[in-house]
Amino acid sequence: MAQLLSDAEIEAQASKLSGWILEGSKLETKRKFKDFVEAIAFVNKLVEPAQTAGHHPDIEVSYNKVKITLTTHDAGGLTQKDFDLAREISQID
Template sequence: MAQLLTEAEIQDLANNLSGWTVEGSKLCCQRNFKDFLQAMEFVNKLVEPAESAGHHPDIEISYNKVRITLTTHDAGGLTQKDFELAKEISQIS
């Protein structure tokens, strides 16, 4: 099981991650797109990195908005895995 990060580690990693916020024990971001089709195209691009990492985000879709939430469920909070996947997701357009 992945090890939980300390509050100091979380803040340090979050400060270096643009577009993401820490909300309790979760790392979150929202992307807005022109329309539903573009939102779905983006969501489909998340499959490969999530599968490769063996770490899957919670995804909410509302027409042209996609909200991504990362947390390591089996560890009960944020781990390095969450920040690594967030970095990969940040590079997807």
């Protein structure tokens, strides 16, 4: 099981992530697209990095908006896995 990060570690790593916010024990980002097709195309781009990491985000789609939430459920909060995947997701257009 992945080890939970301390509050100081979480704050330090979160400060280096653009477009992500801390919501309790979760990292969250929202993206807006031209339409539903573009939103789903973006979601499909998340599959490979998530599978490779063995770490899967919670995803909500509402027409042209995508909300991605990361937390390590089995650890009960934020771990290094969440920040590593957030950095990868941030690089996806």
